[in-house]
Amino acid sequence: MRFFSLPDYQLIMLNWFHRLGAPRSFYEISGRLLPVLWVLSGLSILTGVIWSLGFVPEDYQQGNSVRIMYIHVPAAIVAQSGYAMMAVAGAVFLIWRIKIADVALQCAAPIGASITFLALVTGAIWGKPTWGTWWVWDARLTSTLVLLFLYLGIIALRSAMENRESAGRATAMLALVGVVNLPIIKYSVDWWFTLHQPSSFSLGEKPAMPAEMWIPLLVMVLGYYLFFFTLWATRMRVEILNREFRTDWVQRLVVGS
Amino acid sequence: MKFGPMKPQRRNRLLLVLFVVLAAASAVGLALSALNENMNLFYSPGQITAGEAPTGVVIRAGGMVVAGSVLRATESLRVDFVISDLQGADVNVSFTGILPDLFREGQGVIARGILGRDGNFVAEEVLAKHDETYMPPELVDVLPDSHNDPETFKGGTRQ
Structure with a gap:
């Protein structure tokens, strides 16, 4: 009975992870959380969009095109941290063989790919009026394109392999190798001469824009994150039902008790 | 577990x-x-004046447009200007065409074109490189001149 030696909070945490790790508990807990997530992500994105498109002041150089930033920057942030979370799920699956981690990896890839695509498209739309070009092969843009290809590669690899277990291991490995790209994206604007401007935010420094411009950006980033988690959990629930359709609890759920 | x-x-x-x-x-x-x-997407003015950039082939050159250096031709679309790393290295650039909206004196640009043996750069395309600073127009007069960051175009990599 070694558990008695653990402090309470550890027991609670352990219990929580254990429950979330089981497909059925994840299904039930996420089912209760999802309505809240949908409302919160909808509210923050709506607030952020109205605020940034309608009320944020124009930029002294760019005029109204600066508003594209409020769609572009959160997309780029979530595209990268979504990849990091997906890779962590891959590592958990490789080491502990927890099934739900594989479900998480598989379900994050299409969302991440869509958000990366959004970041690239809005970046191009922003680049045309400000820089004078849709696309340039500089380090930041190219490494973000590589991020899109990594997401697409994971989707393709998954669907190319019949066996779920080996497909899970292969995609987790690919996701882990692709982690190398994340610091390259982040530091590309510092390591090399690029057309892309450096980051406006860094830890411990004042943002390079006034509060009336960065607070709505923060709201949008929050909204994108919430939306990402909402979609992720929704996809995972569908995938869990797909994989567990033979079990009693799913059959009872479908038939209705 | x-x-x-x-x-x-x-x-x-x-x-x-x-x-x-x-x-x-x-x-x-x-x-x-x-x-x-x-x-690197472009050569800095420092690299060009030091002879590190190849001549006669298409390259990109980036720098700050020196204030007061922009000369527009009256009969054509030709524009001449000087780009600088604000560290003493200057390169003359000539361009015929339409400049991007954000092209202004004191702002960064990246020009694609050919460096002549005489050290003058003939651009086919000019892109505006803006910095990470954003602010409303009415703040510009109040704040100190923070947007001309010479770090951007210094030689070597930025750390």
């Missing part, structure tokens, strides 16, 4: 995962450091 030492099998898998990540990171790191020069 048990606490205490990891099972040998899991520990081996953890080591494998760490090895894969480290191997990929070092391979990419080596490749990038070998490519370092080619990873």
Whole structure:
């Protein structure tokens, strides 16, 4: 009975992870959380969009095109941290063989790919009026394109392999190798001469824009994150039902008790 | 789930995962450091005046447009200006065409074109490179001149 030696909070945490790790508990807990997530992500994105498109002041150089930033920057942030979370799920699956981690990896890839695509498209739309070009092969843009290809590669690899277990291991490995790209994206604007401007935010420094411009950006980033988690959990629930359709609890759920 | 030492099998898998990540990171790191020069989108004025940029082939040159250096031709779309790293290196650029909206004196530009043997740069395309600073127009007069960051176009990589 070694558990008695653990402090309470550890027991609670352990219990929580254990429950979330089981497909059925994840299904039930996420089912209760999802309505809240949908409302919160909808509210923050709506607030952020109205605020940034309608009320944020124009930029002294760019005029109204600066508003594209409020769609572009959160997309780029979530595209990268979504990849990091997906890779962590891959590592958990490789080491502990927890099934739900594989479900998480598989379900994050299409969302991440869509958000990366959004970041690239809005970046191009922003680049045309400000820089004078849709696309340039500089380090930041190219490494973000590589991020899109990594997401697409994971989707393709998954669907190319019949066996779920080996497909899970292969995609987790690919996701882990692709982690190398994340610091390259982040530091590309510092390591090399690029057309892309450096980051406006860094830890411990004042943002390079006034509060009336960065607070709505923060709201949008929050909204994108919430939306990402909402979609992720929704996809995972569908995938869990797909994989567990033979079990009693799913059959009872479908038939209705 | 048990606490205490990891099972040998899991520990081996953890080591494998760490090895894969480290191997990929070092391979990419080596490749990038070998490519370092080619990873740059443009040559800085310092590199051009030091003779590090090739002449006669299409390259990109980037720098700050020197205030007061822009000369527009009256009969054509030709524009002449000087780009600088604000560290003493200047390059003359000539361009015929329509400049991007954000082209102004004191702002960064990246010009694609050919460096002549005389050290003058003939651009086919001029892109505006803006910085990470955003502010409403009414703040510009209040704040100190923060947007001309000479760091951007200094020679070598920025750390």
